[in-house]
Amino acid sequence: MQTDKLSGGFDHPAIQSAHAFRSVMEAMARPGTVQDIHGAEPPTLLSSAAGSVLLTLCDADTPVHLAGELDCEDVRAWLAFHTGAPIVGPAHCMFAVGTWVTLTPLSLYPIGTPEYPDRSSTLIVECSDLEQDGVRLKGPGIQSIASLSLPEVDPFQANHSLFPLGLDFIFTSGSRIAALPRSTEIF
Amino acid sequence: MYSCIVIEKVVEMKDASDENTRRKLWMSVMAKAPKGRVSELLDATMKRPEFTWLRAPEIGSTMVRGRAGGTGAPFNLGEVTVTRCALRLHSGEVGHAYIQGRRKADAEAVALVDALMQSDIADLVDTTILQNLENDHAAARQARAAKAAATKVEFFTMTRGED
Numbered sequence: 001m002q003t004d005k006l007s008g009g010f011d012h013p014a015i016q017s018a019h020a021f022r023s024v025m026e027a028m029a030r031p032g033t034v035q036d037i038h039g040a041e042p043p044t045l046l047s048s049a050a051g052s053v054l055l056t057l058c059d060a061d062t063p064v065h066l067a068g069e070l071d072c073e074d075v076r077a078w079l080a081f082h083t084g085a086p087i088v089g090p091a092h093c094m095f096a097v098g099t100w101v102t103l104t105p106l107s108l109y110p111i112g113t114p115e116y117p118d119r120s121s122t123l124i125v126e127c128s129d130l131e132q133d134g135v136r137l138k139g140p141g142i143q144s145i146a147s148l149s150l151p152e153v154d155p156f157q158a159n160h161s162l163f164p165l166g167l168d169f170i171f172t173s174g175s176r177i178a179a180l181p182r183s184t185e186i187f
Numbered sequence: 188m189y190s191c192i193v194i195e196k197v198v199e200m201k202d203a204s205d206e207n208t209r210r211k212l213w214m215s216v217m218a219k220a221p222k223g224r225v226s227e228l229l230d231a232t233m234k235r236p237e238f239t240w241l242r243a244p245e246i247g248s249t250m251v252r253g254r255a256g257g258t259g260a261p262f263n264l265g266e267v268t269v270t271r272c273a274l275r276l277h278s279g280e281v282g283h284a285y286i287q288g289r290r291k292a293d294a295e296a297v298a299l300v301d302a303l304m305q306s307d308i309a310d311l312v313d314t315t316i317l318q319n320l321e322n323d324h325a326a327a328r329q330a331r332a333a334k335a336a337a338t339k340v341e342f343f344t345m346t347r348g349e350d
């Protein structure tokens with residue numbers, strides 16, 4: 001039976017999702033920091049961090065795009081049981097999950113409109129590793145200068161130039177997350 | 188701990204012919220059972236099997252929608268408080284419960300019965316629990332209909348001798 005697809009949610013939804021939300025919020029508010037996040041045990045294709053982010057932020061009102069090999073029966077069923085989020089293509093999603101290679105090009109995703117810049121996507125990028133070095137970041141939430149290992153540089157710089165429109169990124173690896181909001185300048 | 192369950196349920200009249208018809212029936216009977224009744228019947232039948240939670244019982248509300256006459260445009264009838272949970276028996280069957288009201292203990296019993304109905308003792312569970320619930324339900328309907336029938340007023344007109 002479909003039992004494994006149904007397990008691996010939060011055992012204590014109220015408490016664990018509050019902790020996970022705090023981690024996502026801290027990561028978003030302080031770009032370049034790496035936070036711990038845990039609680040979910042999603043199907044093996046997804047990391048625990050990406051699973052926890054999805055359980056915390058997604059519900060029936062947030063269309064999700066599963067990129068590449070993540071778009072499989074196991075992940076779809078797991079997401080459907082635990083969040084009820086509809087699965088859609090990249091042009092209509094509020095969240096997209098996948099590796100950097102499967103998520104690109106970024107032009108596929110909605111960047112919001114001048115009246116409603118919030119109607120844009122948040123990309124959850126699965127990374128093999130997260131390091132606080134690499135490109136340098138500057139902007140809101142960063143006191144002087146921060147660093148983060150990004151899979152590429154140019155697309156993020158182009159994304160920042162769209163501000164106040166643009167995409168936001170959450171990088172996940174194992175049980176750790178980092179984030180890069182559109183307001184952060186990369187150089 | 189309360190969380191909000193938002194489900195849109197469209198109550199429609201359809202030809203009942205899909206494969207889940209039987210399961211829909213028993214889920215419906217148990218969802219409407221009075222407080223404590225499913226637990227009582229389950230405990231009278233057997234020792235509760237061991238299980239693990241897939242989703243611990245949680246309370247929320249769901250919008251019930253209806254169609255006038257069963258065919259009109261859908262409209263929102265109102266919100267119903269719902270308790271839901273999901274569990275897995277150690278033998279592997281998965282049971283779900285969506286029941287009316289704030290009743291976590293009952294949701295657990297209903298999910299257990301749902302799981303048992305998919306196991307090899309389904310017939311026993313059917314005769315000792317579900318049949319009883321259906322009988323309760325039928326009796327309640329009949330009592331209500333009888334009560335209403337007692338208030339029925341018979342109108343008749345005397346012949347006025349005009350023709």
